[in-house]
Amino acid sequence: MEYDNYFPDTDLDLSFTSTTTDRTFTSSSARSSLARSSLTLSFNDRLSTTTTPSNTTTTLNHRRYDPHWTSINAAKTLSSDARIHLRHLKLIRLLGTGNLGRVFLCHLRDCPNSGEFALKVIDRDSLTTKKISNVEIESEILSLLDHPFLPNLYARIDASHYTCVLIDYCSKGDLHTLLRKQPNHRFSISSARFFASEILVALEYLHAIGIVYRDLKPENVLIREDGHIMLSDFDLCFKSDVTPSFKSTPASSLSPSSNRRRLRNHRRGREEMVAEFAAEPVKAYSRSCVGTHEYLAPEIVAGNGHGNGVDWWAFGVFLYEMLYGTTPFKGLNKEQTLHKIVSNDDVAFFEEEGLEEANDLIKMLLVKDSSKRLGCVKGAQDIKRHRFFDGINWPLIRNYKPPEFGKKSKSRDGYVSGLSSSLRRRKWLWLALAKLLRRRSNSKIQSNSNYYRYYVE
Ligand SMILES: Nc1ncnc2c1ncn2[C@@H]1O[C@H](COP(=O)(O)OP(=O)(O)OP(=O)(O)O)[C@@H](O)[C@H]1O
Numbered sequence: 001m002e003y004d005n006y007f008p009d010t011d012l013d014l015s016f017t018s019t020t021t022d023r024t025f026t027s028s029s030a031r032s033s034l035a036r037s038s039l040t041l042s043f044n045d046r047l048s049t050t051t052t053p054s055n056t057t058t059t060l061n062h063r064r065y066d067p068h069w070t071s072i073n074a075a076k077t078l079s080s081d082a083r084i085h086l087r088h089l090k091l092i093r094l095l096g097t098g099n100l101g102r103v104f105l106c107h108l109r110d111c112p113n114s115g116e117f118a119l120k121v122i123d124r125d126s127l128t129t130k131k132i133s134n135v136e137i138e139s140e141i142l143s144l145l146d147h148p149f150l151p152n153l154y155a156r157i158d159a160s161h162y163t164c165v166l167i168d169y170c171s172k173g174d175l176h177t178l179l180r181k182q183p184n185h186r187f188s189i190s191s192a193r194f195f196a197s198e199i200l201v202a203l204e205y206l207h208a209i210g211i212v213y214r215d216l217k218p219e220n221v222l223i224r225e226d227g228h229i230m231l232s233d234f235d236l237c238f239k240s241d242v243t244p245s246f247k248s249t250p251a252s253s254l255s256p257s258s259n260r261r262r263l264r265n266h267r268r269g270r271e272e273m274v275a276e277f278a279a280e281p282v283k284a285y286s287r288s289c290v291g292t293h294e295y296l297a298p299e300i301v302a303g304n305g306h307g308n309g310v311d312w313w314a315f316g317v318f319l320y321e322m323l324y325g326t327t328p329f330k331g332l333n334k335e336q337t338l339h340k341i342v343s344n345d346d347v348a349f350f351e352e353e354g355l356e357e358a359n360d361l362i363k364m365l366l367v368k369d370s371s372k373r374l375g376c377v378k379g380a381q382d383i384k385r386h387r388f389f390d391g392i393n394w395p396l397i398r399n400y401k402p403p404e405f406g407k408k409s410k411s412r413d414g415y416v417s418g419l420s421s422s423l424r425r426r427k428w429l430w431l432a433l434a435k436l437l438r439r440r441s442n443s444k445i446q447s448n449s450n451y452y453r454y455y456v457e
Contacts (some may be wrong), residue, residue: 036217036219036292036293036294036295037099037292066152067114067115068114068115068117068152068154068168069152069154071108071111071113071114071115072084072108072114072154072155072166074111075088075108075110075111075114078110083155084154084155084157084166085157085159086157086159086164087109088108088109088110089106089107089108089109089117089119089166090106090107090108090109090112091104091105091106091119092104092105092106092107092116093105095118095169098120098233099131099134099235100120100122100127100131100134100135100138100235101120101121101122101123101135102120102121103118103119103120103121104118104119104121105117105118105119105169106118106119106166116169116171117154117166117167117168117169118166118167118168118169118170119164119165119166119167120164120165120167121162121163121164122135122162122163122164122165123161123162124161124162124163125161134235134236135163135235137234137235137237137238138165138233138234138235138237139153139156139163139165141211141234141237141239142156142165142167142234143156144209144211147202147205148228148398149198149199149201149202149205149228149229149230149231150202150205150206150230150231151167151168151230151231151232152167152168153165153166153167154166154167168224168230170222170223170224170225170230170232171223171224171225172222172223172224172225172227173222173223174218174219174220174221174222174223175195175218175219175221175222175223175229175322176217176218176219176221178218178223178405179218179321179322179325181405182325182405184325185325185326186322186323186324186325187322187323187403188403189323189354189355189358190403191322191403191405192319192322192323192358193358193388193389193392194400194402194403195221195229195322196315196318196319196322196388196389197389197392197394197397197400198228198229198397199216199221199229199231199315199318200315200380200383200384200389201380201394201397202229202231203216203311203315203380204379204380206231206237206311207242207279207280207281207308207311207379207380208242208244208279208280208379209242210239210240210241210242210281210284211234211237211238211239211281212237212238212239212240212281212284212286212307212308212310212311213231213234213236213237213311213314214236214237214238214290214291214310214311214314215233215235215236215237215290215291215292215295216231216295216311216314216315216317216318217292217294217295217314217318218318218321218322220232220233226402227401227402227403227404228398228402236290236291238284238286238288240281240283240284240285240307241281241283242279242280242281242284243283244277244278244279245277245278245279246275246276246277246278247275247276247278247377247378248273248274248275248276249273249274249275249276249378276378276381278377278378278379278381279379280308280375280376280377280378280379280380281307281308282307282308282376282377283307284307284308285305285306285307286305286306286307287303287305287306289301289303291310291314293334293337293338294317294327294329294330294337295313295314295317295318295327296310296338296341297309297310297313297314297341297370298313298341298342298368299370301338301341301342302342306370307370307376308375308376308379309370309371309373309375309376310370311375312365312373312374312375312376312383313365313366313370313373315365315375315383316328316361316362316364316365316366317329317366319358319361319362319365320347320362320366323355323358324350328347328348328362328366329341329347342368344368347362347363347366349362349363357386357387357388357390358388360386360387360388361374361383361386361388364386365383374386
């Protein structure tokens with residue numbers, strides 16, 4: 001159903017709910033009730049609530065030539081005060097309702113080919129002071145972002161008691177819903193690796209600008225039209241200073257197999273050191289108890305203050321959930337879950353073929369002592385180097401082909417189940433041959449060899 005009302009900014013009547021009966025709303029609501037909700041028990045040590053100037057748009061955005069930006073800039077040029085107003089937007093349907101407000105699909109009113117946007121509408125009058133501060137945090141964080149796996153903030157519109165943010169629309173839903181549709185609620189290893197890689201790069205960027213995310217979970221990972229991810233929901237973030245530094249690392253630990261000279265030196269006991277760039281908010285500190293129960297790090301549960309490490313813990317829980325179909329500390333109720341997170345009980349791992357690397361990485365991330373947890377000192381660099389991500393060409397990650405999720409059920413290795421073993425063997429041989437040929441051809445193709453890694457036929 002289309003929202004045909006016209007919204008004059010002076011006299012706002014955003015009676016969206018009265019006409020909302022469409023399919024997406026129903027399914028989103030259903031999803032919301034099943035999805036785990038975030039918890040906020042804050043001691044208020046986060047971002048100051050300085051109001052972001054209305055209608056913020058980042059003109060130095062890496063995607064400034066994207067048609068969405070072109071349309072927005074054209075609309076601003078035509079607007080009497082060079083700003084986007086609600087009257088410029090045509091709402092199509094409700095996408096979902098969250099903790100802070102409702103999210104609508106929309107496009108620019110006079111330009112149906114402008115592309116689709118998501119408009120988050122927050123009624124400030126219906127929120128507590130604490131939640132209003134969360135709105136400010138979210139829009140301040142959004143205004144800082146410029147990354148392919150994070151939302152673009154096209155405009156912030158403040159009108160009457162409404163605050164609206166115009167961001168990218170993700171047409172393929174969220175990862176939680178997608179995961180629930182998989183056999184045993186588990187992704188194949190290659191699909192899990194794809195999503196984990198993109199999340200890792202998004203978290204690396206956030207940390208590099210001093211933002212600790214604190215709410216990683218499949219519900220907050222949206223999927224764009226092109227199949228790549230977009231991390232959403234920044235109201236639980238906190239911002240801290242980050243001092244980029246160069247840290248000395250033994251060259252052999254970087255990629256021993258790629259450099260024979262380094263390997264020879266290493267064997268002779270002459271260890272070569274390499275200076276590595278790191279931008280990780282190691283001094284970030286917060287005492288707020290925020291996040292989603294099953295994803296809370298032990299230091300949050302203990303309430304003794306926490307920092308950047310909570311995101312790397314959550315990354316371990318996230319990877320586990322994608323591969324195991326459940327979270328590692330899930331109890332019968334919230335109290336039991338929290339108890340399991342802080343207790344020394346072992347997490348259950350399957351000894352399945354192909355899962356060894358993932359299990360090893362998860363174990364290194366789910367270390368209770370945050371000072372010993374992978375990622376906490378040098379950030380994503382250390383995680384990227386783990387053998388679970390072997391072969392990933394990180395600078396080309398945006399060009400990898402996202403997994404395709406058809407109706408046929410896939411086995412753990414990503415092949416369509418039911419294929420005879422000889423067919424599988426032939427397919428494997430073809431892939432090996434293709435890999436060999438790619439290696440022999442020019443370096444451009446070689447560097448993009450992982451392009452095929454995620455392709456699930
Ligand atoms: N950019 C988007 N593109 C497509 N759908 C979106 C987008 N942003 C949000 N949604 C949908 O709208 C719903 C509500 O989103 P919103 O961010 O307000 O709340 P939430 O995800 O429930 O988180 P919280 O309540 O913690 O803020 C989401 O569940 C999602 O289905």
